[in-house]
Each structure stands twice: as structure tokens, then as C-alpha cells.
Amino acid sequence: MAVYTDVTADELSEFLSAYDIGELLSYKGIAEGVENSNFLLHTSGGSFILTLYEKRTAVGDLPFFLGLMVHLAANGLSCSQPVKMRDGTTLGMLAGRPAAIIGFLEGVWPRKPNAAHCAGIGKALAKMHLAGRDFPMSRANALSVSGWRPLFTAAASRANDVQPGLREFLASELNYLEGRWPRDLPQGVIHADAFPDNVLFLGEELSGLIDFYFACNDMFAYDVAICLNAWCFEPDHSFNVTKARAFLSAYNRERPMSDAEQAALPLLARGAALRFLLTRLVDLLNVPAGALVQPKDPLEYVRKLRFHQSVKSMADYGVEISGLPA
Amino acid sequence: MAVYTDVTADELSEFLSAYDIGELLSYKGIAEGVENSNFLLHTSGGSFILTLYEKRTAVGDLPFFLGLMVHLAANGLSCSQPVKMRDGTTLGMLAGRPAAIIGFLEGVWPRKPNAAHCAGIGKALAKMHLAGRDFPMSRANALSVSGWRPLFTAAASRANDVQPGLREFLASELNYLEGRWPRDLPQGVIHADAFPDNVLFLGEELSGLIDFYFACNDMFAYDVAICLNAWCFEPDHSFNVTKARAFLSAYNRERPMSDAEQAALPLLARGAALRFLLTRLVDLLNVPAGALVQPKDPLEYVRKLRFHQSVKSMADYGVEISGLPA
Numbered sequence: 001m002a003v004y005t006d007v008t009a010d011e012l013s014e015f016l017s018a019y020d021i022g023e024l025l026s027y028k029g030i031a032e033g034v035e036n037s038n039f040l041l042h043t044s045g046g047s048f049i050l051t052l053y054e055k056r057t058a059v060g061d062l063p064f065f066l067g068l069m070v071h072l073a074a075n076g077l078s079c080s081q082p083v084k085m086r087d088g089t090t091l092g093m094l095a096g097r098p099a100a101i102i103g104f105l106e107g108v109w110p111r112k113p114n115a116a117h118c119a120g121i122g123k124a125l126a127k128m129h130l131a132g133r134d135f136p137m138s139r140a141n142a143l144s145v146s147g148w149r150p151l152f153t154a155a156a157s158r159a160n161d162v163q164p165g166l167r168e169f170l171a172s173e174l175n176y177l178e179g180r181w182p183r184d185l186p187q188g189v190i191h192a193d194a195f196p197d198n199v200l201f202l203g204e205e206l207s208g209l210i211d212f213y214f215a216c217n218d219m220f221a222y223d224v225a226i227c228l229n230a231w232c233f234e235p236d237h238s239f240n241v242t243k244a245r246a247f248l249s250a251y252n253r254e255r256p257m258s259d260a261e262q263a264a265l266p267l268l269a270r271g272a273a274l275r276f277l278l279t280r281l282v283d284l285l286n287v288p289a290g291a292l293v294q295p296k297d298p299l300e301y302v303r304k305l306r307f308h309q310s311v312k313s314m315a316d317y318g319v320e321i322s323g324l325p326a
Numbered sequence: 327m328a329v330y331t332d333v334t335a336d337e338l339s340e341f342l343s344a345y346d347i348g349e350l351l352s353y354k355g356i357a358e359g360v361e362n363s364n365f366l367l368h369t370s371g372g373s374f375i376l377t378l379y380e381k382r383t384a385v386g387d388l389p390f391f392l393g394l395m396v397h398l399a400a401n402g403l404s405c406s407q408p409v410k411m412r413d414g415t416t417l418g419m420l421a422g423r424p425a426a427i428i429g430f431l432e433g434v435w436p437r438k439p440n441a442a443h444c445a446g447i448g449k450a451l452a453k454m455h456l457a458g459r460d461f462p463m464s465r466a467n468a469l470s471v472s473g474w475r476p477l478f479t480a481a482a483s484r485a486n487d488v489q490p491g492l493r494e495f496l497a498s499e500l501n502y503l504e505g506r507w508p509r510d511l512p513q514g515v516i517h518a519d520a521f522p523d524n525v526l527f528l529g530e531e532l533s534g535l536i537d538f539y540f541a542c543n544d545m546f547a548y549d550v551a552i553c554l555n556a557w558c559f560e561p562d563h564s565f566n567v568t569k570a571r572a573f574l575s576a577y578n579r580e581r582p583m584s585d586a587e588q589a590a591l592p593l594l595a596r597g598a599a600l601r602f603l604l605t606r607l608v609d610l611l612n613v614p615a616g617a618l619v620q621p622k623d624p625l626e627y628v629r630k631l632r633f634h635q636s637v638k639s640m641a642d643y644g645v646e647i648s649g650l651p652a
Contacts, residue, residue, distance in 0.1 A: 009434040009527075025432040025528065028366055029357035040354055040366050042432060047368070106351040106368060108335040201335075202351065 005037045005052050007095045015094045018085040021045035035213060047104035052097040057213060059098055064139045065212050066090045066100055068189060075131035078208040080105055107200025107207030115246040118231050120206035121199050122250030125227055129220045129255055132189035141216040143275055145181040148174055151278040158285050163299055177271050182264045190223035192216055195230045221261040224251060225268035229304050237303035245318030266311040273308060277301035331363045331378050333421045341420045344411040347371035361539060373430035378423040383539060385424055390465045391538050392416045392426060401457035404534040406431055433526025433533030441572040444557050446532035447525050448576030451553055455546045455581055458515035467542040469601055471507040474500055477604040484611050489625055503597050508590045516549035518542055521556045547587040550577060551594035555630050563629035571644030592637040599634060603627035
């Protein structure tokens with residue numbers, strides 16, 4: 001569920017008076033996203049998403065997120081984009097929270113992604129990496145390799161309650177990755193959370209990327225690794241090489257990965273798996289009593305991480321080093 | 327939150343193929359209602375609410391609820407109404423649940439109802455009572471006086487943990503009401519849950535009644551009593567006679583209450599308060615660990631009940647026995 005702050009019609013009408021999108025018709029709290037309060041808003045001007053930014057989102061980062069969406073859309077990416085107020089700005093205050101109105105994108109997120117969906121996100125992710133290249137702002141990735149040890153420390157004492165041996169597994173993997181994490185691969189703005197629920201499709205056509213609230217500057221290939229984990233495994237957590245081939249081939253057609261990026265991908269995929277394993281583990285161990293949010297299972301990322309430990313080269317992901325289908 | 331069952335786009339597209347409302351564009355789980363799973367659905371034909379009926383809703387009652395909405399809308403009431411499939415029926419199956427598509431009503435529910443809103447629900451409630459008179463189906467009210475003692479029994483042993491003396495207060499009130507509950511007042515189909523969050527407005531104009539899933543056959547004046555409790559008290563639970571006058575006058579202009587109904591209203595209002603006090607108390611005492619739904623406060627209904635105990639006649643509600651403003 002994702003409505004932490006309710007809004008009165010009077011407050012909302014007042015807020016809307018700064019925009020040129022017509023009169024308030026309806027707004028319904030929507031059960032998507034876990035960080036912020038989101039409403040599906042109908043006005044006489046159309047459909048929109050109204051987002052109230054809650055405490056977990058750093059206010060100082062909002063100009064980066066909103067500016068990025070505007071920049072990416074202006075550079076041709078299909079993605080959610082903030083609506084500008086009459087004064088040209090995109091960030092206001094509503095019910096005591098920073099708030100923005102985002103253009104509504106039609107489309108549905110794929111609960112069971114197929115190879116065509118994987119090709120769609122591959123192409124769109126590469127387009128996003130290219131479209132963001134000249135974006136002037138930057139934001140560090142707090143959840144890259146330097147952020148993992150604090151998460152491990154927070155979870156270590158109770159990790160084995162979740163799965164026997166998990167603490168030792170995490171410690172060993174963390175040591176391995178910290179010693180080998182690449183520093184010199186191509187960088188830029190990455191989405192960092194392009195899971196299926198943040199990618200909308202109409203049929204098999206991608207209609208847009210949404211939810212840029214983890215976007216940051218990091219290695220492009222790390223974003224590829226996150227998606228490889230999020231899109232190319234089955235519900236039983238087994239790897240689907242057909243989906244991986246579709247995803248990686250589509251990405252490479254739009255933005256060819258360098259040899260160094262391709263060589264690093266198995267390591268980056270281990271890192272991406274460890275990142276979601278650790279954040280989910282910390283969340284699971286800290287679920288408050290009566291929590292509104294169902295914690296996600298960290299252990300699916302143990303399976304994914306073990307798979308990547310066994311990968312020798314890109315060929316195991318279904319593509320040759322050239323980036324063309326194997 | 328109100329999404330207990332998720333739906334895939336493929337399932338939903340298949341479900342939509344029985345309707346003439348176009349192609350699926352998007353669907354978002356919405357955080358309204360606590361009994362069922364609700365989605366705001368956009369198709370090329372417009373906006374709709376998709377409802378999946380969960381276990382707490384008795385499947386056998388669905389033809390009553392859906393048929394009632396169709397009947398009321400056909401008789402001129404502004405209310406949510408089910409969309410018919412090509413075969414003329416309104417109830418299907420989706421993701422293993424009974425499911426229906428309901429026309430979307432623009433409008434917002436008043437978080438802080440004013441006197442104009444109270445007049446709006448007064449008029450609409452009377453219109454509903456009149457529009458439902460020739461509806462051929464019926465459904466008993468399981469939450470009328472005969473249903474209260476089982477709720478009291480379920481809550482009695484722990485009632486005083488919620489507020490000292492609450493058990494004795496409930497026992498005394500229940501005895502009083504059981505002995506005096508009227509049997510011969512005008513009856514028909516009532517909404518039984520016309521709280522502000524089930525009544526939509528555009529500005530101060532009522533745009534429609536929604537959520538008929540507690541509708542049943544009972545005394546019209548009992549429905550009036552429920553609304554008196556739900557609309558005419560302030561956030562501090564003090565009675566607002568201006569709102570009550572607006573509500574009751576508007577109701578009476580549309581459907582004049584008989585002398586017997588007016589004389590019984592204070593007693594019915596005590597009963598309506600006891601009904602919500604008891605169900606909220608049982609819910610509060612049975613919140614499961616990790617529950618997704620925040621229980622509502624039962625104690626606001628203690629204050630309301632005490633107020634009605636002090637009422638001598640309709641004049642205390644702001645109207646003379648004639649039904650015209652005092």
C-alpha cells in the first residue's frame with residue numbers, strides 16, 4: 001500500500017490552481033510504490049499521478065529526480081514526466097509534503113515478463129543511458145559497493161535466523177566483490193530500479209519507464225546487471241537464457257557494450273544480486289509490528305547470486321562477446 | 327489498502343473480451359475499500375472500477391448488490407453501476423474471484439463534510455430509498471439489532487481493556503435497545519454504509535453514491551440514523567446541529583419522514599452508534615499480526631451514543647417534528 005498522507009479536496013484544488021491542467025474531477029490513492037504516497041488524479045485536462053514525497057525520500061534529491069525525468073523525456077525517452085506549473089517549476093508542497101504531478105502513462109507492468117518484454121526493457125534501458133548522457137546534475141549511488149558493508153553489518157547478527165549459513169555466505173561474497181569491483185567502466189545516469197513493476201507495456205510494446213527515485217550516477221553495465229537479475233529469472237529463480245539473450249541483444253543493438261563491460265558483467269550481476277539481497281534482508285529484519293508493507297523475499301537473490309558465481313562469460317548469458325546473439 | 331488479489335494483464339485482457347469497452351490501457355490497484363480488491367481501470371472505452379470480490383463478501387449476495395446498482399441507476403439515482411457484458415450479465419470470474427466492472431464516477435469524497443455536503447447526502451439518501459422501492463430482490467440486515475448480541479459476546483471479555491467500564495456500558499445499552507427496537511416503521515432497501523468515503527462530490531454537488539456492499543432491507547429511518555452519526559459530528563465527536571439540520575431537512579424534502587419515524591430517530595441513532603461501536607471493537611480486538619488494514623477507532627461511537635442518549639426529540643437534531651427547519 002502506498003498512501004501514507006491523505007489529502008483533502010480543498011487542499012488539492014488549491015494545489016492544482018498553480019497548474020494549467022483544469023479542474024479536479026477525482027483522485028484515488030493507489031497501491032503501488034512503497035516509498036511515497038501516490039494518487040491517480042483525473043482533472044478536466046486528463047489523467048495524472050500525484051506523488052507526495054514521504055520522509056524516506058530525501059528532499060534534496062527531488063530536483064535531481066524531477067529534472068532527470070524532464071531531461072529524458074525531452075531527449076525522446078518514453079517515461080513519466082513531471083507537469084510544470086505556470087511558473088515553470090515542477091516541485092510544490094501539498095499537505096505538508098513536497099509534491100509533484102506526473103503525466104500519466106497508459107500501460108501495464110508485466111507480471112510474467114516474456115522474451116519480448118525483456119527485449120523491450122533492454123532497448124529502453126540503453127536509450128535511457130544515451131538520453132541521460134548530457135544531464136547536468138549528478139547523484140551518487142548510495143547502494144553501490146561502498147554501501148553494502150554497512151547493510152551487512154546491520155543484518156549480520158540475525159542473518160542466520162533467515163537461512164542457516166547466510167551470514168558466512170554474505171561475508172565471503174562481500175569480501176570478494178569489494179576486492180574486485182571495477183572502477184573504470186563507462187558511467188552515467190542509471191535507473192537502478194528498472195524492475196518489471198516500473199516498466200509499462202501496451203501488449204508487447206513498451207510504453208514507458210516510471211519511478212526514477214533510485215536513479216543515480218553509476219556504471220551503465222551495473223544497471224544492465226540489475227535488470228538481468230530482475231527480468232531473466234523464472235518464478236522458481238532459475239535462469240532463463242532465452243530472456244537474457246533477448247534482453248542483452250536488444251540493449252547492445254542500441255548501445256553496444258564494450259569488451260570490458262561484457263567481461264565485467266558476471267561480477268556486476270553478483271554485486272547487483274548482493275545489493276538487493278542485503279536491502280531486502282535488512283527490511284525483513286526490521287519490519288515494524290502492524291507494518292503496511294509486505295517485505296520482499298531476500299532469499300530469491302541467494303539463488304540468483306549463486307547462479308552468477310557459476311558464470312564463466314557472456315556466453316553463459318546467451319550472447320557472444322561481440323554482443324550479437326550466440 | 328485494498329488489493330488482496332493481483333491480476334495479470336493477460337487474465338484481464340481475456341476478461342475484458344466479454345465486454346464492449348475496448349482495449350486494456352492500464353490498471354492500478356487502489357487503496358480504497360477494505361473488503362475487496364479494487365483497481366482503477368483505463369480502457370480505450372473510458373475509466374472503470376474493477377472489483378474482485380474477496381472471501382468476506384458472500385458470493386450469494388453479489389446478484390443483490392449488482393442488481394440493486396443497475397436498478398437504482400435505471401431509476402435515476404446517481405450511483406456506481408455495473409457494466410454489462412455482451413451477454414447482458416454483470417458478474418464474471420477473474421483470477422479465481424467473482425469480479426465485476428463498475429462505471430467510474432468522477433468526484434471526490436469529502437474529508438471534512440460541510441453543511442452543503444450534508445444536505446447533498448440527505449437528498450441522495452431519500453432518492454435512493456424511493457428509487458429502491460420496487461427492487462424485487464431482498465437481503466436481510468445481518469448487522470441490525472439481532473446481530474448485535476453475538477458481537478457483544480465476542481468482544482465482552484476484553485472490552486474493558488479498550489476503555490474501563492466499556493463492557494457494562496455496552497451491556498446496558500444493548501438491553502435497552504433490544505427491548506425497545508421498533509418493528510413497524512417504513513422499510514425498504516437501505517445503503518447501510520453511506521459514510522463520507524462512499525459519497526462523491528464535484529465541489530458541493532453530489533456526483534454519486536458508491537459501495538453498495540452493505541445494502542440490505544431495513545427501516546429507512548435506520549439509514550438516516552447511520553448517516554446522522556457519520557456526517558453530523560465534528561472530528562472531536564461533538565454534535566453539529568447545523569449539519570444535522572441541513573441533512574435532515576434535505577432528506578425530508580425528498581421523502582418526508584412519518585411522525586413515528588421522527589419519534590424513533592433518537593433510539594435508532596443509538597442503535598446505529600452501537601452497531602458501529604461493536605463491529606469496530608470486534609475488528610480492533612482481532613487485528614491479525616502484520617495486518618494491512620488500520621483498525622478504525624470504536625470509541626468515537628461511545629461519544630456519539632452518549633449524545634443520542636441525551637436527545638429528547640427531533641428538535642435536538644435541529645428540526646421540528648414537522649420535518650421543516652427549526
